[in-house]
Amino acid sequence: MDKNIATLSFAHAAELLREGQISSRELVQALLSRVDVHDEALGAYLSVARESALSEAEEADARRQKGEQLSPWDGLPISVKDNIAVAGQANTCGSKILEGYTSPYDATVVRRLKDAGCIVLGRTNMDEFAMGSSTEHSAYKPVANPWARSCVPGGSSGGSAASVAAGEALAALGSDTGGSIRQPAAFCGVVGLKPTYGAVSRYGLVAFASSLDQIGPLTKTVRDSAVLYDLISGPDPNDATSVPDAATGVSGVFDSGLSLEGKKIGMPKEFFDYEGLSAEVREKVQNAAEALEQRGANVKEVSLPYNEFAIAAYYIIAPAEASSNLARFDGIRYGRREVAEAAGRLLETYRLSRGKNFGEEVKRRIILGTYVLSSGYYDAYYLRAQKARTKLREDFARVFEECDVLLTPTTPSGAFRMKQVTEPLQMYRSDIFTISANLAGIPGISVPCGFTETEGLPVGAQFLAPHFAEKEMLRVAAAYEQASPAAGCYPDVTETDG
Ligand code: GLN
Numbered sequence: 001m002d003k004n005i006a007t008l009s010f011a012h013a014a015e016l017l018r019e020g021q022i023s024s025r026e027l028v029q030a031l032l033s034r035v036d037v038h039d040e041a042l043g044a045y046l047s048v049a050r051e052s053a054l055s056e057a058e059e060a061d062a063r064r065q066k067g068e069q070l071s072p073w074d075g076l077p078i079s080v081k082d083n084i085a086v087a088g089q090a091n092t093c094g095s096k097i098l099e100g101y102t103s104p105y106d107a108t109v110v111r112r113l114k115d116a117g118c119i120v121l122g123r124t125n126m127d128e129f130a131m132g133s134s135t136e137h138s139a140y141k142p143v144a145n146p147w148a149r150s151c152v153p154g155g156s157s158g159g160s161a162a163s164v165a166a167g168e169a170l171a172a173l174g175s176d177t178g179g180s181i182r183q184p185a186a187f188c189g190v191v192g193l194k195p196t197y198g199a200v201s202r203y204g205l206v207a208f209a210s211s212l213d214q215i216g217p218l219t220k221t222v223r224d225s226a227v228l229y230d231l232i233s234g235p236d237p238n239d240a241t242s243v244p245d246a247a248t249g250v251s252g253v254f255d256s257g258l259s260l261e262g263k264k265i266g267m268p269k270e271f272f273d274y275e276g277l278s279a280e281v282r283e284k285v286q287n288a289a290e291a292l293e294q295r296g297a298n299v300k301e302v303s304l305p306y307n308e309f310a311i312a313a314y315y316i317i318a319p320a321e322a323s324s325n326l327a328r329f330d331g332i333r334y335g336r337r338e339v340a341e342a343a344g345r346l347l348e349t350y351r352l353s354r355g356k357n358f359g360e361e362v363k364r365r366i367i368l369g370t371y372v373l374s375s376g377y378y379d380a381y382y383l384r385a386q387k388a389r390t391k392l393r394e395d396f397a398r399v400f401e402e403c404d405v406l407l408t409p410t411t412p413s414g415a416f417r418m419k420q421v422t423e424p425l426q427m428y429r430s431d432i433f434t435i436s437a438n439l440a441g442i443p444g445i446s447v448p449c450g451f452t453e454t455e456g457l458p459v460g461a462q463f464l465a466p467h468f469a470e471k472e473m474l475r476v477a478a479a480y481e482q483a484s485p486a487a488g489c490y491p492d493v494t495e496t497d498g
Pocket of ligand 1 (some may be wrong): 130131132133155156175176177178179180181208318428431
């Protein structure tokens with residue numbers, strides 16, 4: 001068993017359970033053993049729910065023996081990013097300010113997985129409050145890339161991506177505000193899906209930028225992403241931005257033969273002309289376009305001129321929303337409190353608790369966000385960013401009149417080295433191809449499409465689709481996956497460099 005657990009997909013594990021070839025307990029135990037062996041070097045987990053995972057696995061096995069399984073996925077373990085609430089478990093968001101806090105309730109996505117019989121294996125590491133693109137900025141420890149430990153796994157869902165790539169999880173949940181599912185998926189050679197805004201409930205996701213955040217799966221295959229999307233999506237009375245018209249039954253595309261005949265696929269020229277795009281990544285994604293053509297798709301160049309403003313607009317809107325969302329962490333209601341002794345104690349307690357327990361990047365965003373929302377600057381920055389956002393949405397709407405799905409690189413380069421990117425603006429630019437999907441609210445998925453020749457690091461191809469067109473997007477992604485030279489490749493975590 002231990003031999004192939006590293007490459008086992010969520011859907012395949014479900015088959016093994018159904019056929020009685022493995023028990024849920026064995027599955028959980030095998031994953032825990034891999035975590036024991038490899039995670040000290042990788043740092044993908046912030047906490048592992050060993051006891052509860054094993055006992056829930058035994059309960060699932062007992063249900064299955066009686067033929068009373070809750071769903072085909074009953075007994076399957078999944079790992080969950082540490083900013084998504086799981087009742088009775090820590091929920092640190094990778095921040096010191098939430099050290100010691102235990103969530104009293106389940107996020108809707110977690111509730112839905114539990115209702116299907118799934119088991120939370122552990123909480124994955126992340127950049128503090130999901131701000132970052134490298135998972136070097138967790139307050140606890142950095143995460144290493146399973147393909148090369150001297151490189152970052154991407155972020156902010158770097159722990160989720162690394163846990164799946166390294167075979168320490170069958171699948172994981174992450175969150176994506178500007179690329180935090182797709183970018184680490186690309187860097188770690190796994191599949192990462194950001195659903196349409198409103199398709200998946202955000203109830204229980206610690207808010208970073210509420211108009212951009214979405215929860216989604218990081219998986220080994222496109223099929224697994226579809227399965228998990230079906231499990232977690234759908235309207236929720238606890239999230240007023242979740243909508244009833246989200247795509248449903250998307251894993252049904254796999255019953256249809258994945259034909260691309262007549263599909264129109266656009267390649268936005270601004271993405272491919274971007275001066276920071278590495279030649280190797282451009283070439284791999286162009287190869288992906290050829291593979292799609294060979295399967296009958298019609299590939300053509302399109303233009304998204306307003307993408308140029310995506311990063312600038314995002315780094316006004318996201319910090320603005322973050323400055324408001326993070327106001328609740330005041331040392332009184334949640335987590336760590338630094339008690340001030342002097343006079344004027346309440347204000348000083350706020351100041352010390354926030355000053356000592358938020359990291360540098362989080363403070364930078366709060367300050368920036370407060371500034372752009374302040375009177376006098378609101379019109380000059382926040383309002384203009386919102387106008388740019390509208391233009392970007394219009395860009396996509398126009399392009400989707402002439403094509404079904406877009407193909408772009410997920411990131412400008414392969415994974416960079418740890419401590420290589422020290423400038424905040426340089427870090428921000430690593431999301432140049434992912435951020436516009438969040439601003440427009442459309443779905444996106446990153447699928448492995450090859451490896452850099454120089455360093456052998458994974459490269460991701462990103463597919464984007466109109467709102468609620470997850471099914472079409474997954475059809476194209478899955479058809480491509482069958483032709484991808486990177487499909488079915490996994491890192492040898494025992495041998496990655498130091
Ligand atoms: N890297 C981007 C940021 O730092 C996106 C983060 C995310 O998607 N959560 O804000």
